[in-house]
Amino acid sequence: MTSSGENLTATAERERLTAALREAVDAGLPASISDLSHLVRIPSVSWAAFDDSRVAQSAEAVAALARGLEVFEQVTVERAPIGDGGELGQPAVLATRAARNGRPTILLYAHHDVQPPGRDEDWRSAPYEPTVRGDRLYGRGAADDKAGVMAHVSAIRALVEVLGRDFDLGISLFIEGEEESGSRSFANFLELHRERLAADVIVVADSDNWDETTPALTVGLRGNVTMRVTVTTLGHASHSGMFGGAVPDAAMAAIRLLSTLWNEDGSVAVDGLTADAAEYPDYPESQLREEAALLDGVSPIGDGEILSRIWSKPAITVTGIDAPSVANASNTLAPSISVKLSARVAPGQPAAEARAALEEHLATHVPFGARVVVDDVDEGDGFLVDTSGWAVAEAERAMADAWGRRPVEMGVGGSIPFIAELVERFPSAQILVTGVEDPDSRAHSPNESLHLGVFRRAILTEALLLARLDARS
């Protein structure tokens, strides 16, 4: 056969495979939604104040789904220690099968724990009662990230439907149980299970799409630094009528200090916090206004292209203040005020460097010689994907075929610190940050939801990727 004949055969074979997988994903969708609904009914909040037996129950439910695939050599539920201590992290599911015949191994990550639901009255339907309205499935975890779990499971189901169970691709399914509470045992987990987790390609299905009809590959994530800043000016409280005007109260000193963190336009004014440069899709101010619910007459902050402010530049937010409440306010000079600062760090800048810059700024801008103590510091590195690898090209092709649209390479303003740990532990693996969310998913908020069309296309994308990696020598 001529080489163009071979190409024709290869193209025809590829099209046949794509069509077969599409059919299998469509046929399996009702079961995928039903299994997802079952997971959503388990309130697997991984925060300390919540019942962790529900996280264990959720891990068992995920393990049962993994076993049901009958493609893994080993399916276990594992807990790793936190730090050097005896306390264990929340249970994760690890399911593995070895690659054969020189085929690659792919690690599929998602997490089965969820954020707390918040107030029931803010939900249109109960948070743990999965409910379909229109094109969307509502419920806590319906998107973040139980849909990520089910995208992996459903993609493998479609693969089995089309190729049978005797395929050569190696697969490690890793479903974490404490992502929403800071992945505290993650580093130890990677160390303990490094052989079962080792892979050529890592898919992290815990991010966003551009919109409900346009896929995205996440190629940049900001890091984060949070800290408590306590400003103290007086040894004790005093009547504001007696000394007000002659000595600074802590609120005044804290407000003056905080105001030095931003320029007049709201951009960050801290020396040593860097910015990254990238290419940005068009994102008009009107869209920002609508998506962020920015009130009429209130201006956006920062400078440069809007997406550069969210994806590539630092941001600083005051997320909490401990001060006398309005209800308890008396005519008193407050001696001490605590503030929680949350900073987003540009991808490419180590979080530790950003933290040092922030601490230096606070120390050198404190007014009136007030005492400033920084503690309760937490940090996570951001991440920039190397987009030159073959896995990125395969993933973008799979997205284009599944969605009928080229994917956007996007940044994400939020942080997924564990990705930096994955990259550090498995430096030769190519990392693909995908997801099942869209801008209306409202992860972490009331009325979280999954767009069912996005769900179907995300499953097909991954099924195509698995099948093509299985054919890759």
Ligand SMILES: [Zn+2]
């Ligand atoms: Zn998540």
